[in-house]
Amino acid sequence: MSDFRRFRGTERYLTSEALEAAVNCALVLERPLLVKGEPGTGKTLLAEAIARSLSAELITWHVKSTTRAQDGLYVYDTVQRLYDARFGDGDVRDIRRYIKLGPLGKAFNASARAVLLIDEVDKADLEFPNDLLHELDRMRFRIAETGDEIAARERPVVIITSNNEKELPDAFLRRCVFHFIDFPEPELMREIIRVHHPDLDRALADQAMQVFYEIRKNTRIRKRPSTSELIDWIAVLRRAGVGEVKLDKALPFLGALLKKEQDVVALADQLAGGRRFRS
Incomplete structure (x- = not known):
């Protein structure tokens, strides 16, 4: 043809x-x-x-x-x-x-x-x-x-x-x-983030991705955050002027990533216990 x-x-x-x-x-x-x-x-x-x-x-x-x-x-x-x-x-x-x-x-x-x-x-x-x-x-x-x-x-x-x-x-x-459609691997996810946030600081992008994928590894979380939620979370971080993120109790704007109460509790339990997420 x-x-x-x-x-x-x-x-x-x-x-x-x-x-x-x-x-x-x-x-x-x-x-x-x-x-x-x-x-x-x-x-x-x-x-x-x-x-x-x-x-x-x-x-x-x-x-x-x-x-x-x-x-x-x-x-x-x-x-x-x-x-x-x-x-x-x-x-x-x-x-x-x-x-x-x-x-x-x-x-x-x-x-x-x-x-x-x-x-x-x-x-x-x-x-x-x-x-x-x-x-x-x-x-x-x-x-x-x-x-x-x-x-x-x-x-x-x-x-x-x-x-x-x-x-x-x-x-x-x-x-x-x-x-x-497989869930995006980090390399493709980095490209997706670049499309939506072309001028995003590389360090913040890497930190946000690391937190995002670590949360997705938590097997107790029933609704794992998706690509669109990562993009939204980054947008909120930028609007609020947040320049650094890490996975701890003070993780900002968690509600942009997790949408179920039991998932928030599951993540809080993991962080409070200091246990690593199971792969």
Whole structure:
């Protein structure tokens, strides 16, 4: 494909060769890319980076426990129609006014190839993934209330994220390109910090990273701090004029790193006991 545009990340989204290969594989095969990894590894931001790289519209669908594949196609707003009928606002006979396209419907109806992010697919019912891929395979649907058909002009780039909360069906997995995003090693993390804080003092960056990774080693901490929390913590440190940090009882702005009370207690216990973190 001579017109194939390879994804190589962006200025603000740094990638690995493996991740780039997975994205480009999905683009060539025109299959959904299923991305797994612990929170904070950039799964959601990946879709934004791909959309920016391809100069494409990004359409986001945040999945909930009650989400159905049908919800992604369209919804018929009967409540609004009933309200308009009661208070006389508009022509309620025109049902098309009350048809709202969902994320899938918008992606199919887009004038150019769009990037569709289906975020946290594992939150939904077990039948959702297979129903979802059925609709993606068809790339068209009919609106029952009006008889109108929506057919995709171009197959969207589909990015599906999962936090591994539940197993996904084998049939679903077979039809996806898969990639697991590893948590950044210190070398890559240093580059990520440089992107977000280009003029950060090298000594403070190294100290912050050391504290960050030491906290992540604590096996009693249930929600380990993520990349975004490290970036936020550094921003607060700089704003407050903190020039040096170390892992002790006086560690500033701990609430930017740890978000659970039991994790704060676990870290305090470790520091009070003077015990080293277990790897």
